[in-house]
Amino acid sequence: MKGALLVNLGSPNSTSVKDVKNYLDEFLMDKRVIDSPYLIRAFVVKGIILNTRPKKSAAAYKKIWWPEGSPLIVLSERLHKKVQENTKIPVELAMRYGKPSIKSGLQKLVDQGVTEIFLIPLYPQFAMASTETIVVLANKLVKKHFPQVTLTDLPAFYNKADYIEVLSESIQSELEKSKPEHLLFSYHGLPERHLKKSDVTKSHCKIDGSCCNTPSPAHEFCYRHQCYETTKQVAEKLNLKEGSYSVSFQSRLGRDPWIKPYTDHVIDDFAKNGLKKLAVVTPAFVSDCLETLEEIGMEAKSSFIENGGEEFTAIPCLNENEKWIKTLSGWINNWAE
Structure with missing residues (x-):
């Protein structure tokens, strides 16, 4: 059985300094985001950035936060719901950082009997700090926790x-x-x-x-x-x-x-x-x-x-644009055929 996993960047759980700090820790300690050796990365992130940036970032998040939550998460959830309505196979949503995690997204698909997963990083252009880190982590999780699953990822779609x-x-x-x-x-x-x-x-x-x-x-x-x-x-x-x-x-x-x-x-x-x-x-x-x-x-x-x-x-970004939903759903349906 086939299924698809949409993956976006992610967001803090709330605008509290603590939640923003936890999110930034996970994000900036990714070796494909700050690509220095671990000890240098840990010193820069945990010793410097996390002592100064979370408060400023929390204030920025407060400016744009919606009553329903993080705009990125809310918009991604709306996109997911509408894509699922237009596709023939199970579709789940995950975030590279924060919740819902990629592992939880994979688990939801596996629980539905899915053994072939179409991984869709929601980035038009390839970058090691966006597309690559999603693909690498997803493959690592599949190998460790879901060995029965095969993974196919959507290449960068910047010119489709x-x-x-x-x-x-x-x-x-x-x-x-x-x-x-x-x-x-x-x-x-x-x-x-x-x-x-x-x-x-x-x-x-x-x-x-x-x-x-x-x-x-x-x-x-x-x-x-x-x-x-x-x-x-x-x-x-x-x-x-x-x-x-x-x-x-x-x-x-x-x-x-x-x-x-x-x-x-x-x-x-x-x-x-x-x-x-x-x-x-x-x-x-x-x-x-x-x-x-x-x-x-x-x-x-x-x-x-x-x-x-x-x-x-x-x-605005494409967000819930109807033609974007049809396009993304079409890629999934074509892959599933």
């Missing part, structure tokens, strides 16, 4: 035609309302070293502006290339004019170089240089979360206005 179609339509509907002067594609940031670590050729990735445009087997696992490719295909679909859109990367941590340009710098520069109407879309996520609702929808908007901008539109 039906995904691009849905994403483009959702962006277009918002552009028609806000009519911005510029559209910024803001993707979650990564340390530059993550790109090089994911380079299967061990030589292609130069982060020099040209390697992402030069065909290579490295692109299958290159986050930066996949972000630019998503942008390129959406721009072509929407007939966006050269210069009317651009790409940036948000959410930095630590002092190491991260993928540039940085979203906060780009947005401030737009405002200071006279741009009055800006729209920002965040296609590294399929569900709105802290990074989209607070970092972009609140902090970036405030900064844009403070620096001279007038109208700022944070375009």
Whole structure:
């Protein structure tokens, strides 16, 4: 019997500093998120970050928390429910960090008699800190606890035609309302070293502006290339004019170089240089979360206005978009046939 497991990032159980600290501990101690040797990672995370960041992060979560709970969890649960209604096989939901855990999601499927599982990381672009850590942990859990189960994972879908179609339509509907002067594609940031670590050729990735445009087997696992490719295909679909859109990367941590340009710098520069109407879309996520609702929808908007901008539109993620639900359900049904 076949089944599917949707996996998203995760969220603290509440906005309490204690719960946020527990969540950040699990998240940042993942060796594919902070990829330093264990002792260094433990010193940085447990000795420094967890003594300062939880209080600040808890305050940020409080700004966006819904009466039903974490927006990411609530939206993921709604997505799960609607996908299940449109699929022929059992579908469960899990989070990489926090609850419900991947182990619990696997267990629910096994309890229904499932022996073949379609693992779906809810990230359009591949990254070792998102897609890879989900796949690695799921395989580890299957090997240890569910040896009778076979696992198949959905590859990054950043360039799948039906995904691009849905994403483009959702962006277009918002552009028609806000009519911005510029559209910024803001993707979650990564340390530059993550790109090089994911380079299967061990030589292609130069982060020099040209390697992402030069065909290579490295692109299958290159986050930066996949972000630019998503942008390129959406721009072509929407007939966006050269210069009317651009790409940036948000959410930095630590002092190491991260993928540039940085979203906060780009947005401030737009405002200071006279741009009055800006729209920002965040296609590294399929569900709105802290990074989209607070970092972009609140902090970036405030900064844009403070620096001279007038109208700022944070375009929602796909969330419960009906065509997105049909697309995701279609991938599951095609796999199950």
